[in-house]
Amino acid sequence: MYGHPRVIGMLFLGFSAGLPLLLVGGTFTAWLRDLGVELAAIGFLSWVGMAHSIKVFWAPVVDRMALPLLTRWFGRRRAWMLFAQGVIALALAGIAFTDPREHLWLVAVWAILAAFGSATQDIAIDAYRIEAVSRDRQGAMAASYVFGYRVALLAAGAGALHLAAAGDWSLAYGTMAALMAVGIVTTLIIREPEVGVDTRTRRLEQRVIDYLDRTRHRGWRRDLTAWFIGAVVGPFADFWQRFGLVAIAILLFIATFRISDIFMGVMANPFYLDLGFSKTEIANVAAAFGLAMTLTGAAIGGLLVMRFGILRMLIATAILAPLTNLTFSWLATLGPQTYGLVFAIMADNISGGLAISVFIAYLSSLTNTAYTATQYALFSSIMTLPGQFLGGFTGLLAAHIGWFWFFISSAVIGLPAILLAVLLGRLAHPDRIRQPGRDSPV
Structure with missing residues (x-):
């Protein structure tokens, strides 16, 4: 592959x-x-x-x-x-x-x-x-x-x-x-991808053309209005038309799937330093070794998506994210022991690499090839903004409750993603979503 x-x-x-x-x-x-x-x-x-x-x-x-x-x-x-x-x-x-x-x-x-x-x-x-x-x-x-x-x-x-x-x-x-x-x-x-526009998308855009034909807009005003509706309104209208109210559950899942890792990641380096690890140990284990584990997890994730499908791996990685955060609570009680840091980094980064591959595959499956860039940009923004916003309060939380309970709380905040992943398996199974414009494999 x-x-x-x-x-x-x-x-x-x-x-x-x-x-x-x-x-x-x-x-x-x-x-x-x-x-x-x-x-x-x-x-x-x-x-x-x-x-x-x-x-x-x-x-x-x-x-x-x-x-x-x-x-x-x-x-x-x-x-x-x-x-x-x-x-x-x-x-x-x-x-x-x-x-x-x-x-x-x-x-x-x-x-x-x-x-x-x-x-x-x-x-x-x-x-x-x-x-x-x-x-x-x-x-x-x-x-x-x-x-x-x-x-x-x-x-x-x-x-x-x-x-x-x-x-x-x-x-x-x-x-x-x-x-x-x-x-x-x-x-x-590389070659340019060969994609088309499906019948439903064509009908949606034809309605825009028909509407403009009935208005007084002519010339550049008509062209600009048509472009704006097709490029800006179309991607959002298409998403809601395809998924209906289930779109709300999908967007909530996108917003919460990575929130546990982002929330915890903001305070990772201050935690290592407070625990007593040297800068050299942090660089060698958390940075270099952590990078290797992330890449390993990402490569394995790509294989597992092909073998087991997106849904099973979404649920598995949604569970792994909060579970691996608990290894840092264990490290907080252990102290500056290198083997503890190695184990925590290995668990967290492999699961993080898995999650990256699986989640990118999932977000990709949600797009309509007529609006790929706009819809994926929307999804990726929703994916990071909640975690980045909450990350601003992590310093206050860690100072108030201590490192052990901080990482417990970072695990708890990831629980909604597990429930939403299971719910989406019933309402909008990721492996059965038809991607408009992609009727056959490329």
Whole structure:
């Protein structure tokens, strides 16, 4: 399964997607501080990363707007990928050759450009991943994507810091700009997905055309109204039309499935330090070993989705998430013992890797190929926002109830996802959802 050409290609697209993230995030702030930029300015510049949280607002443009020449030559998904990758490479090169001590405003412009290019690339790659293969290979595509993504985080994090230490920051960012060639070359090699628009979607959009024919709108006003309804209203109308009131249960499940891990993850490193682990131990076990376990879990998850289907694995991973959080409560009573940290990291990261593959496959199955980019951007935003919001209160909770009960509470908060997974098995079985526009495997 992992030898499928499009699954292999997703490995390199995952690398291209992950590379810019830290370069406008943690690595970016480290560079600014190393050069003596004020903390207040660094704090404000960290807002550029919000582009990934609001990408749903321009996902309809990526879904429906054709790029001059590029769309005709490469197709709608590859055209947007190439455009975004070119923007990212240009912006990273701009950062490399700009001194923030003299032109901080220009560095901010380059960083904003890189962040929006990165978020746009994510939208296009997510859409391509869903459309490129059949449902049973979605777990493998997710696992391959995660592997490439995590390798890119290492390159943009530790790799960039080593290059900066050996040479300078211009060398580090210049090298990262050159590495965007991995994504560009991959996009040029892969084929555009072949998807159609199903009969029900055509009828829905025909109703829009009929409505506009009865109005006084003409010329550009008619075209703009038609585009807005088709690109923005259509994806949401389609989702509600297909699932009805069950859509509420689906959205609640999406919002709660990863909430346990996100909630716990915010306080992971402070917990390790408070317990008495050294920074070296945290780097070696929680970061390096944890990465290996996440990738292992993701690869296994891709295989299990094909073998057992999405529903069984959704329920299994929904149960595993809170269970593995309890290993950290056990670690809190054990103290700074390396074997305890290794066991907790292994359990948590393998289950997390499994959950990533399974959940991406599930979200992919919910989309209509006529609106892939917009609907997936909506789902991914709903997936992270509740956990990120509640994560802001985790410090207060941990200080008030202690680490042992904090991780107990992080397990309890994951229980609704288990109940919702079982409920969806009855109301909207994930393995029986027909994906509009995809009547046969690719």
